[in-house]
Amino acid sequence: MALRHALLGILAERPRSGWGVLKHFESTLGYAWPALHGQIYPELARLRDAGLIEQSGSGPRGAKEYTLTEAGSEEVRTWLRETPPSRSGRSDPLLRVFLLWLLEPDEAEAHLRREADYLRGLLAELETVAAGPRESTRNELAYGLALDWGLRETRARLAWAEAAIATVRSPEWRDAPAPA
């Protein structure tokens, strides 16, 4: 269900083609909800058949421009207001933390250093975006909130990784016995 509402939300900003929606996912919304063209095009066709969006024009190379309908606008706002957010989420990096004891301490430390390096790179990227120009439309302000979420989460994970490196280097970790 979430992908439907992500698509409706993108088209609430302004009309776009399927390709335009795809690029928006790659650059922006994909941080929250990744989607590829193999999923986007069929879903747009279903939303059109359901009357939540309509094809409002055609561009070069067969591009189809879609516009949100009133029904689609109602649908996405009702979803936001009335459905409780889904709390379940999968995280491969966190799964690896639960399994970190399976590696030798040196390997575990190397893994955590790679994580910290990745997070430093991501943080630099996000800070570059944050330093850029920003419009003051309400949707851009909302994107700013999402960016702030990303910055805070990335800084928290980086601080965690640095603490975790200290843990796996400690005698408590290195001398710990195998599971009971």
Place this chain on the structure above:
Amino acid sequence: MALRHALLGILAERPRSGWGVLKHFESTLGYAWPALHGQIYPELARLRDAGLIEQSGSGPRGAKEYTLTEAGSEEVRTWLRETPPSRSGRSDPLLRVFLLWLLEPDEAEAHLRREADYLRGLLAELETVAAGPRESTRNELAYGLALDWGLRETRARLAWAEAAIATVRSPEWRDAPAPA
């Protein structure tokens, strides 16, 4: 692929039945990688057929006890060492932040207050776990690292939610124009 390795990792601690694996997911590993019995039982059967685990006993009520094989142990450690962590993840709550501008400011604020309430409850739960007794086996120490990850992330998200509430109450948000 991740579920396979989560199962192998659980069985690396000690032999368990499918039911035991399921309970471990509900209480612990499910925070990183949720899985239900409809997925766990068939996957255990596949791992057994692939020789990565073996049935090492039988319990009451038809329970089957599975034990990790040497091949299974190799498999999960190779995965940890050699496959790069998957960075893509879906977050319904973050998706809603990107779409927050679609709500009236009062509705957006109410949404953020519900988020903050949820996070305060989660934080209290995690702090209760953290205050409990802990063994010093290496796998328990790894679970402690995962718990610390959860605590830091939850605190960061709560601080974000409180800042976001201030943002949507501000004149900048309330007077912001519709998308360009």
Place this chain on the structure above:
DNA sequence: TGCAACATGTAATGTGTTACATGATTCA
């Protein structure tokens, strides 16, 4: 003229959830 980017679609496969289906054991 050849390559990159634009643009759309379907099919096959893999992963995950929900529903269906069954039965044993423990405890109040």
Place this chain on the structure above:
DNA sequence: TGAATCATGTAACACATTACATGTTGCA
């Protein structure tokens, strides 16, 4: 004896990724 929990499995469906398939436009 009835309910909760233990215990396993399959089937139907929904969601997501990858591969297959095709054609256009702009630019170097």
